[in-house]
Amino acid sequence: MLEVPKFIRFKFRKVGNLQFISHLDLQKAMAKVLVRAKAPLWYSKGFNPHAKLIFALPLSVGAQSECEYLDVRVERAIPPLELMEHINAELTEELRFLDAYYPETALEDIYWAEYDFSIKTMGADEKLAREVEKLLTAEQVIILKKAKDKYKKIFFKEIDIAPYIRDVSVDFEDGAIKINAKLSASINQTHPHINPENIVTMLKDKLGILSGDVTQEQYDIMRTRIYFEDGVTDFR
Amino acid sequence: MNIKNSSILKSVEKPGRYSAGEFGQTIKDKKDIKVRWAFCFPDTYEIGMSNLGVRILYGALNQEGDVWCERAYAPWTDMQKKMRQHNIPLCAHESGDPLKEFDIVGITLQYEMCYTTTLKMLELAGIPLFARDRGDDFPIVIGGGPCAYNAEPVADFFDCFSIGEGEENLVEFTRLYIEMKENGTYTKRDFLHRAAAEIGGIYVPSLYDVTYNDDGTIKAYTPVYDDVPKRVLKRIMTDMDKAYFPDKVVMPYIETVHDRIMLEVYRGCIRGCRFCQAGMVYRPVREKTPGVLNEQAKCLFEATGYDEISLSSLSISDYSRLSELTDNLLEWTDENMISLSLPSLRVDSFTKELMDKISTVRTGSLTFAPEAGSQRLRDVINKNVCESDLLRAVNVGFDAGKTSCKLYFMMGLPTETYEDLDGIAELAKAVIEAYYENPNRQKGRAPSVTVSVSCFIPKPFTPFQWEAQDSMETFVEKQKYLESKITDRKIRYVHHDARVSHVEAILARGDRRLAPALALACERGFCFDAWDEFFHYDEWIKVFEDCGIDYNFYSNRVWGEDEVLPWDVIDCGVTKEFLKRERKNAYSEKTTPSCREKCSGCGVNKLGGERTWCPKKEN
Numbered sequence: 001m002l003e004v005p006k007f008i009r010f011k012f013r014k015v016g017n018l019q020f021i022s023h024l025d026l027q028k029a030m031a032k033v034l035v036r037a038k039a040p041l042w043y044s045k046g047f048n049p050h051a052k053l054i055f056a057l058p059l060s061v062g063a064q065s066e067c068e069y070l071d072v073r074v075e076r077a078i079p080p081l082e083l084m085e086h087i088n089a090e091l092t093e094e095l096r097f098l099d100a101y102y103p104e105t106a107l108e109d110i111y112w113a114e115y116d117f118s119i120k121t122m123g124a125d126e127k128l129a130r131e132v133e134k135l136l137t138a139e140q141v142i143i144l145k146k147a148k149d150k151y152k153k154i155f156f157k158e159i160d161i162a163p164y165i166r167d168v169s170v171d172f173e174d175g176a177i178k179i180n181a182k183l184s185a186s187i188n189q190t191h192p193h194i195n196p197e198n199i200v201t202m203l204k205d206k207l208g209i210l211s212g213d214v215t216q217e218q219y220d221i222m223r224t225r226i227y228f229e230d231g232v233t234d235f236r
Numbered sequence: 237m238n239i240k241n242s243s244i245l246k247s248v249e250k251p252g253r254y255s256a257g258e259f260g261q262t263i264k265d266k267k268d269i270k271v272r273w274a275f276c277f278p279d280t281y282e283i284g285m286s287n288l289g290v291r292i293l294y295g296a297l298n299q300e301g302d303v304w305c306e307r308a309y310a311p312w313t314d315m316q317k318k319m320r321q322h323n324i325p326l327c328a329h330e331s332g333d334p335l336k337e338f339d340i341v342g343i344t345l346q347y348e349m350c351y352t353t354t355l356k357m358l359e360l361a362g363i364p365l366f367a368r369d370r371g372d373d374f375p376i377v378i379g380g381g382p383c384a385y386n387a388e389p390v391a392d393f394f395d396c397f398s399i400g401e402g403e404e405n406l407v408e409f410t411r412l413y414i415e416m417k418e419n420g421t422y423t424k425r426d427f428l429h430r431a432a433a434e435i436g437g438i439y440v441p442s443l444y445d446v447t448y449n450d451d452g453t454i455k456a457y458t459p460v461y462d463d464v465p466k467r468v469l470k471r472i473m474t475d476m477d478k479a480y481f482p483d484k485v486v487m488p489y490i491e492t493v494h495d496r497i498m499l500e501v502y503r504g505c506i507r508g509c510r511f512c513q514a515g516m517v518y519r520p521v522r523e524k525t526p527g528v529l530n531e532q533a534k535c536l537f538e539a540t541g542y543d544e545i546s547l548s549s550l551s552i553s554d555y556s557r558l559s560e561l562t563d564n565l566l567e568w569t570d571e572n573m574i575s576l577s578l579p580s581l582r583v584d585s586f587t588k589e590l591m592d593k594i595s596t597v598r599t600g601s602l603t604f605a606p607e608a609g610s611q612r613l614r615d616v617i618n619k620n621v622c623e624s625d626l627l628r629a630v631n632v633g634f635d636a637g638k639t640s641c642k643l644y645f646m647m648g649l650p651t652e653t654y655e656d657l658d659g660i661a662e663l664a665k666a667v668i669e670a671y672y673e674n675p676n677r678q679k680g681r682a683p684s685v686t687v688s689v690s691c692f693i694p695k696p697f698t699p700f701q702w703e704a705q706d707s708m709e710t711f712v713e714k715q716k717y718l719e720s721k722i723t724d725r726k727i728r729y730v731h732h733d734a735r736v737s738h739v740e741a742i743l744a745r746g747d748r749r750l751a752p753a754l755a756l757a758c759e760r761g762f763c764f765d766a767w768d769e770f771f772h773y774d775e776w777i778k779v780f781e782d783c784g785i786d787y788n789f790y791s792n793r794v795w796g797e798d799e800v801l802p803w804d805v806i807d808c809g810v811t812k813e814f815l816k817r818e819r820k821n822a823y824s825e826k827t828t829p830s831c832r833e834k835c836s837g838c839g840v841n842k843l844g845g846e847r848t849w850c851p852k853k854e855n
Contacts, residue, residue, distance in 0.1 A: 017257030020245055021489040025252060029489050032541030033259075035572075049573055062246045090541075094257050214243035215322050 006042075007054075007071040008080045009103040010087075015064040015222070016094040023058040034072060037086040042075040056107045056187050057226070060197050065223035066098075069235075071107060101236075105228075110235050112166070112227040113185035115196045119177040119219040121209040126172045128207070132179065133170035135206055136199070141165060143198045144205075164192050165199075166231055177209075182231055196221045244322070248314045252490035253281040256329050260486040260539070262294070263330055264304040270414045273297055273305035274328045274335050274375070276343045278353040279766065281309040285486070286494035288548065289381065289402075290344060295482030296403045303410055306330040306338075307486075310353045311360070313763065313770075319360060326361040335361035339413065341375040342406070343394075345383035348743035349736070349766040351390055355758035358393065365755055367395045367442060372424045378409070384439075385470075385517050386696040386803035389746035389754060391441035396428055399437045399806055400470030401503075403480050408435045433463040437471035440464070444805060446748055452789055454747065454800040467807040475846040476503060476522045483535045496544035496577070497536045501529060501561070505550040506831040506849055508838070509607070510618045510822050511649065513695040514550055516815075517808045519840040521831060523847040526561040533565060537574065545569065546577045553578070553585030554830070556849065562593045584621050586629040591636060601686075602633040605644035608652075609659025615825045616651050618818070623663065627670050634674040640684045641667055647714055647731070648692040648706035650822060657714060660687060661721035668726055686728045689718065691737035694791075695744050696803040697810060699818035702795040705741045707788075708734055735773035739765075741791035742780070747802035750790075753783040811839035 014026070021029070031051055034041060043049040056069035080100035087097050121128075135141065144156040164184035171178045183194040200219055204210050210217050226235040245251040266272075275294055277284030284290060290307070297305035306328035311319065318324070325334040335341055341363070343354055355365055358377070364370050367377065379387055380398040387397050398405055409431055416422040416430070432440040443464045447455040459466060473479040488495075504521035505514065524532075533545055545565065549555060565576060576594045583604045606626055608614045614621065630641055645660050664685045671683035691711055694703045706714070711734035722729045743750070757779050764770040780787040795801070797816055804812075814837060821828055828836045835841075835851045 017255040018489070019242075020251035020255040022252065025490045028491065028495075029487070032487065032543075035541035035543070036538065043573060061251065062242070090259065092257060092259050214247065214318075215241060218241070218243040220242065 007073050007103060008078075008083065009101055010070045010072065010080075010084065010097050011099040012068045012070065012095065012097045013066050014059060014068050014095055015066070018094040019059075019062055019064045022061050023055070027053060027055065030070070033087060033090050036090040037083065039072065039083055039087070040074050040076045040078055042073040054107060056110060057113065057185055057193070057223075059223065060195055063196060063221040063223065067223060067226050069107060069110075069226065071103065103236075105236065107187050108190065109228055110185055110187055110226055111191065111229040112182045112231045113223055114167075114180070114182045114225040114227070116222045116224055117177075117179040117181075117196070117200065117219065118222075119179070119200070119203070119209065120175065121177070121217050121219075122212045124172065124175060124177050124209075128209070129170045129172040129177050131207060132177055132203060133168065135203065136165060136168045136170065136179070136181065138162070141202075143194075143202045145195075145198060159192075161192070161194055161198075164194050182227065185226065196223070241322075241324075244315075244318050244324075248318060249312060250490065253309070254311065254315065256332070258486050258488055260484055261330055262298045262305070262486075264298075266304075266331075268302060269304045270302040270417070271304075271340060271410050272333075272338045273303060273410070274308050274338045274341045275305055276308040276335075276341060276354075276357055278310050278343060278345070278350040278357055279764070280312060281488075282490065282492045284309045285488045285492040287344070287346070288498045288500060291482050291485065292480065293342075293402055293406060294486070295484065296480045297406060297410065299480070300407060300410065302414065308335060308357070310357055310764070316356070316360065316763070326357060336363055336375065338375045340410065341377045342398075343377065343379050344381040345379050345387065345390070346381050347766060348383055348389075348740050349771075350383075351743060351754055352757050352762035352765045354390065355393065355754060356763040359758060365393050365758065366751075367393060370395070370424075372422075376413070376424065376427070378406075380406075382513065382517065385513070385806055385808060386744065386746075387439075388441075388748050388802040389743050389750040391748050392751040393754075394441065395424070396431060396438055396440045398471075399439050399468050400808075401472050402437075403473055405435055405437045405471045409438060429461060429464070432465070432468075433461070436469060439468040439806065441748070452786070453796070454802060456800060457805045467805055469807040470517070470809060470843075472520075472522070472809075472843050472845065473503075474522070474844050476500075476524045477528045477846070481532055483532075483539060485536065485539050487540060494546070495542070496546050497533065497540060497542045498546050498548045499529060499533050499536065500524070501547050501549045501552060501555050502847075503549070504848070506554050507551060507620065508618055508818065508828050508830070508836065510616070510699040510818055511607075511646065511692060511695070513698050516697045516810050516838075518550065519808075519810060519838060520843060520845045520848040520850055522845045523556060523849070525847070526557050526564055529561055530564040534568070537572065543573055544575050544577055546579055548579065550580060551582055552580050553582050553590070554832075556832075559589075562590075566593060582621065583629040584625040586632055588632050588635070591632055601640040601642055602630060602638055603642040603644070604629060606663060607644065607646050608649060608656060609645060609661070609663055610656045611659075612825055613649060613652060613656040613659070615827050616822045617646075617649055618822070618827050620827055620830070623666065626663065627666060630667050630670055631674055634671055634678075634683075635676045637678050639671070639678055639681050640686070642686045642688060643667070645687065645689045646692050647689050647718070648711060650692075650700055650703045654714075654717060657718050658721060660689065660718060661727075664722065664727045665724060668724060682726055684726055684728065686730065687722065688730050688732075689715070690732040691734050693737055693741045693744055696801070697808050697815070699815045699822060701745070701801070701815065702797055702799075702819065704794045705738065705791045707792055708738055711737075733768070733771075736768075736771055738791060739771075739773065739776050742787045745790050745795075745802070747790075750785065753779050753785055756783060809838075809840035809843050814838040 041051040052073035054071040084097045084100035141162045168181040186193040379394045384397040428440045431438045445458045502523040
């Protein structure tokens with residue numbers, strides 16, 4: 001007898017308005033979406049049965065993505081693409097499933113995530129673009145990372161992320177600074193996970209950008225691709 | 237509120253409140269639309285999204301092909317600040333278009349303490365507060381909801397109110413608007429006049445002149461036209477099986493207050509608790525049949541994916557076919573991992589059979605509302621439960637392994653004495669003792685009883701509508717007294733803030749002379765008064781004083797039974813004679829049987845209704 005594959009892996013998009021939905025809220029909403037789509041969910045046995053959903057890399061509020069990964073445990077085999085169609089019927093364009101398959105890799109194999117940053121700020125020009133590039137490709141790239149001490153008090157610690165940032169390119173285009181870079185990404189703590197928001201914060205601190213009128217200035221972050229350890233092969 | 241500016245959204249708390257884009261929202265093509273409605277809930281998104289009434293009316297209006305109804309909520313204070321800073325007006329949730337550009341702005345008034353938020357929303361939208369200052373170019377502002385039964389304190393800010401259930405009359409109202417716009421006869425004044433004269437349940441405050449006596453009481457309400465009704469009769473849906481039911485639900489992405497299916501089982505209440513406004517104004521009882529409910533529940537489950545169905549009504553155990561309904565539901569809910577919850581159980585109906593069916597009871601604590609501590613006072617308020625009912629009910633819970641129990645009471649009820657307060661402490665003690673005497677209790681665990689005491693507020697259209705509220709001093713004294721009586725550490729005592737209840741009482745029975753105070757409150761930045769952190773009693777009192785208002789005239793005075801009441805202009809179906817009779821019964825400590833046992837002649841059966849349980853009507 002064939003063994004029933006335990007998980008179906010989905011790739012989905014979370015853009016536009018949906019960037020403002022927190023990870024916790026997304027998890028809850030997604031569970032309801034799967035029920036509406038009549039997914040054959042596996043439920044834990046016990047007093048309070050619950051489905052098993054594993055999200056690969058939680059996005060912070062205010063970041064968008066074209067490549068979110070979600071593993072869903074199912075109790076019986078079902079053609080993944082067919083299920084995906086049912087799921088998409090329960091979603092809007094801003095949250096849409098793009099691919100579905102039985103996974104042959106572990107989410108732990110994720111190593112790099114690629115991001116597009118678009119920064120509209122006063123006085124953006126080619127010169128500023130070069131300054132940004134210089135900062136991001138320096139021998140040391142120091143960012144402030146939020147951490148908690150043993151009393152759960154939040155403090156900021158300086159870390160050098162130079163080893164965890166690669167393939168940086170910076171352009172000045174349509175009046176905005178466009179950055180494309182790969183940042184170390186991890187679903188567990190085997191290697192560092194760099195929040196793209198930290199990069200923007202670092203640039204704000206070092207260059208004083210994005211400090212003017214919020215109706216004029218803004219930035220967008222879009223996660224575009226996920227890679228294995230070599231930083232070249234697409235994760236699947 | 238739909239804000240497209242991502243920098244602003246990134247700088248506020250919970251931006252998901254404003255970002256919109258929910259699954260199930262109604263988006264229409266503006267070129268097909270003749271009327272744009274903005275349905276406003278004067279509180280946060282999380283609270284507004286949980287309201288069943290809004291959900292129903294949103295669906296009912298959007299059923300009309302040429303009408304687009306959108307939603308709007310009150311932005312939180314951090315967002316309000318940003319909006320003022322950057323001149324962003326209040327916008328509708330779906331389209332992001334400013335409210336000012338809409339044809340009709342509807343505001344639901346669920347509780348008195350939302351009045352300041354209501355005005356703040358109008359201000360943020362750039363809509364003049366007073367109806368008289370709004371010309372034909374501004375939207376028509378219509379109110380509704382429970383507070384519309386006495387909306388006099390806010391009457392000057394609204395063009396009109398929908399009285400009772402709005403499924404039908406809001407559509408009729410909208411159709412009349414379209415008709416008059418299309419045939420070129422529309423002026424705001426003529427439209428409101430025709431609406432008041434032709435559509436049942438539309439109250440237009442500006443079409444009534446109010447005069448006052450020298451002692452400050454009301455002399456008369458006089459309609460300014462002959463074809464405007466002297467009293468506006470509320471609207472009801474007569475057959476709930478056939479009433480509009482929203483099968484498509486807007487699914488919030490962020491957590492809301494009630495993240496579950498709310499299945500409306502019936503409207504009205506067969507009881508006649510004498511303090512309860514809902515029990516009077518939602519009469520008559522109109523049940524849905526179990527077959528219809530089961531289908532609606534299935535439909536809602538498929539549309540939402542929620543894992544909990546809450547059976548909603550004023551007193552769910554009074555539903556005549558509850559057992560049949562729960563059995564029908566359990567046939568499919570269990571296998572779909574859905575739990576049932578019954579939020580409004582009476583102690584006299586809480587049985588083991590029922591408890592086994594509902595799973596929230598498995599996890600949560602037991603909650604009951606005896607409302608008063610002594611049998612005498614429970615008879616006065618016509619609660620119709622006794623101590624043995626309560627003890628039996630808690631024992632059902634203790635048998636099943638429960639250890640905690642919450643009891644709700646009210647303080648300051650008419651005729652209340654200190655012995656009645658002793659009764660609250662004794663009842664809590666009796667529950668603790670019952671726990672230790674129960675052989676099936678969870679061994680080795682101490683019980684805990686929470687006693688939560690609110691302050692009585694005399695509400696319009698109740699037998700207690702003429703009563704005085706206790707003074708602040710009396711409330712504080714009584715609260716201290718009760719605290720001293722509760723010595724057992726297993727009993728936790730919490731009480732409501734009497735200061736909030738005082739302002740609520742002023743607004744609940746207020747008249748049009750309170751409008752300047754509310755406008756001044758808005759000017760002084762009042763908003764979210766239903767939230768403890770934004771409620772400032774001293775500032776409220778100062779507002780009343782600065783407007784020269786004798787506020788205790790409304791709250792702490794015994795009103796004369798022959799006085800003209802501000803809400804006499806509304807007819808909720810229940811007669812004043814019935815309310816007077818019930819008040820008399822209260823003073824002679826006489827209870828009144830439920831509608832199902834015997835008709836007490838409240839008068840509401842003139843409205844008709846299917847499956848009403850009214851013995852005077854053929855069912």
